[in-house]
Amino acid sequence: MKLSELCTLLQGELVGNGDIEIINLAKIQDAQEGDLTFLANPKYAKYLETTKASAILVAKSGYVDNIAHIKVDEPYLSFQKALKIVYPANNERFKGIHPTVVIGENANIAKDVNIGPFVYIGSNVLIGKNTTIYPGCIIIDDARIGTNCLLYSNVNVYNGCEIQDNVIIHSGVVIGSDGFGFAPSGRQYDKIPQVGKVVIESDVEIGANCTIDRATIGETRIKKGSKIDNLVQIAHNVEVGENTVIAAQTGISGSTKLGEHVTVAGQVGITGHIEVGDDAVLAAQSGISKNVPKGEVWFGYPAGPISRKKKVEVSLRHLPELNIKIKNLEKIIIELQEKIIKMEKGE
């Protein structure tokens, strides 16, 4: 794409040769010939002289003389727009329904849905318009997938699960596997049937190889706008509130409720049957064993409010020295005791 065309689409002001061909986008320190880059943070201005980029997005107030540039209000935002313009959308790789696709009885697939090879669509499955399903996905009976969704390769959707609109699901995700429910019977365990479902609301993104179990009865629900990183485990009957963000390898146990706009860092473990309040923040690797009030930042194992936990952490770090100090105090006290005994004896 020519720089001048991109400039028009970004509604910027072109300075330099508009005929330059933009092939890729790159960070200023990595850019090669043919790349468009951007300068938003002044600490990267030092790269201006050495960058090999063919063109750069800069702020209106910016001054560049060695490279063709486009002046815009917010270079980083315009760069993000440029990314969407220059790179082909992933939902345009497959067109129509590949002849290898196997579709069950009474499946209802909207007309402009794209489905890659080796996909199985079970009976009574509903797929909304403009949804794209990559190769190897397996969608079992009675599942419902909304409009504008993007399922990458080898995604698994169990029977009866519901995915609403504009949802992105990365490869290897499992939605609707049985909750981990067993009733002890002597020393053995009997399986408790898991007949609930999973509901993924609109605008959710789910990272690669996540597992989201169906409810025992009722629903496991991920609410509108939540974003889930890779390898996250969400157990049966969990509810994740709107616009909540969960980083990689976190696990949430059964029947726990996360509020709205919660931030969960990586490798956090959350016990079952508790509530995490709106806007709470859970630090990486924390082990959350009880309710977290609204807006609080928690940390640790077992976790508590971060300010207290950090204080404990600092004390802990100096514990070996505290031991030495106490040993010294003991010595002094014994000396004092001896002296006092002598004094009492009148010596």
Added chain:
Amino acid sequence: MKLSELCTLLQGELVGNGDIEIINLAKIQDAQEGDLTFLANPKYAKYLETTKASAILVAKSGYVDNIAHIKVDEPYLSFQKALKIVYPANNERFKGIHPTVVIGENANIAKDVNIGPFVYIGSNVLIGKNTTIYPGCIIIDDARIGTNCLLYSNVNVYNGCEIQDNVIIHSGVVIGSDGFGFAPSGRQYDKIPQVGKVVIESDVEIGANCTIDRATIGETRIKKGSKIDNLVQIAHNVEVGENTVIAAQTGISGSTKLGEHVTVAGQVGITGHIEVGDDAVLAAQSGISKNVPKGEVWFGYPAGPISRKKKVEVSLRHLPELNIKIKNLEKIIIELQEKIIKMEKGE
């Protein structure tokens, strides 16, 4: 299904209209028209007046007047039976062998096996009667799968692995990948061939996206009746005893042995070459670095017996105050020292 039919199957006593159609089963607080619910725990009795359920299972001693009901000995047990009656079994979704299935030489597939689309069955593979294999499963050469098994979509079984009877394996599971074994060679690592296998004994259930490595030589073995949650890692040559339960995201390192009826909570890490005794319980997120005796409950990182660890945990929580207390003691001691020195000097 009519309520009266269900009543007969549950061997209960019907009170009210037996012609009601039962469509779903639900918890008392969530139930809608057409749902059957149950009342087992008295603390849910408050929902009796407001529930929208069309029918309810209650104890023989129970009194209900606003809804059709079935009186049974144990409402929760009968509800579990009803779940199995009302919902179609997952092993009945596929009938026969789908024409897209690719089967290698000398594979031996029992007559009533059901295999969905896009499944690969390698050469010399054995599959026992009444087993169901969902779409996208890949079973490599010489693997053996017993009777009445249920493999959900996209399960991977490497060559030579053995799965016995009544085993349930959820989507995305990998059985028989190479153990993580490398021999240092200068600063590089040489692969040690991994030629052992995995044996999954009868009545085991394995959650979505688990990984169970084959033994270097010999076996990795999951014994009869054990239940494994999602995203669990089991390394080469591990042995998991009978009726042991392992919650999500736990990892067990090479050659470790878990006893019978062990309970492992979520995100536990267990080091290699150790033994965890029968009936031991490992608390969530624990890091187990040495043998755990039979029947003990361990907790922490590094883990130890829980009573001791909890005591340490409580002390730790008050460590900042302990610091303050010690500073105060120091002051007092210095004052005492000064006084005694004065006294000694006769002042």
Added chain:
Amino acid sequence: MKLSELCTLLQGELVGNGDIEIINLAKIQDAQEGDLTFLANPKYAKYLETTKASAILVAKSGYVDNIAHIKVDEPYLSFQKALKIVYPANNERFKGIHPTVVIGENANIAKDVNIGPFVYIGSNVLIGKNTTIYPGCIIIDDARIGTNCLLYSNVNVYNGCEIQDNVIIHSGVVIGSDGFGFAPSGRQYDKIPQVGKVVIESDVEIGANCTIDRATIGETRIKKGSKIDNLVQIAHNVEVGENTVIAAQTGISGSTKLGEHVTVAGQVGITGHIEVGDDAVLAAQSGISKNVPKGEVWFGYPAGPISRKKKVEVSLRHLPELNIKIKNLEKIIIELQEKIIKMEKGE
């Protein structure tokens, strides 16, 4: 294979019946009839009398009288060689390109590549000679795979990712899923396009169900000779240095750099935008929140140098007793105070 043939290939010295058929290889304590075993570590010599092995590899200085044996310089090394001879290579299970494979436009597949059933190869994909791709793998457009690679079943490679030579990738791995990048927009999150790629250099092995995200822009790179265990998460723009080993369930956050020959144990979490120096060792379950200098061994949550952390750990273990000791000191001090007050008063 006859023992005599194996002996020739191992360049050893045969003692006993060379016509014995070797069917499997096994550890000395597990070996059955038809098995070849080895004795390298003297502590296993006690099994010599009871082993059921049909033959054994022993050191040249070794003395065995009850079993056929091959004398070699280094029994364990020869045993590893024998493993490679006796067991068929996993890259020989599929021959040629299976007729079910779907190949996109302009894909360039070298002549002796082996591809199993239900594999999708996108447009412009490049696959080098002698590479084997197991059933169910999905390779999206513009990806490049080198020579002598082995991709097990259901591996997912997103568009534009690059895998160099002699790379082994286990089942269920996802390479090139979107980095977890979102820009807050009020209480919602907007997706930041992820247009970089993943580069897996030569001689890398990646365990089952790992997830390696593509860079936001630029590259996520795993360098030559690194070995990654199962269920490991590698975020966008991470760089893993040469010959680095990462055990199962570890997670590395965005833009972090690991040096060469680093050892990362299981379930470690590493925060984003930090550096771990060459030859560093990170103990199991550690939470690494800042740069780790070259060659250091770190441990803990939050992690620090292990010698210091172990000292803290030991102090912590005795914290309840420290509390008791301090309470006793307090009592003594109060008694001393009272005595001194009495003395001062001249009582």
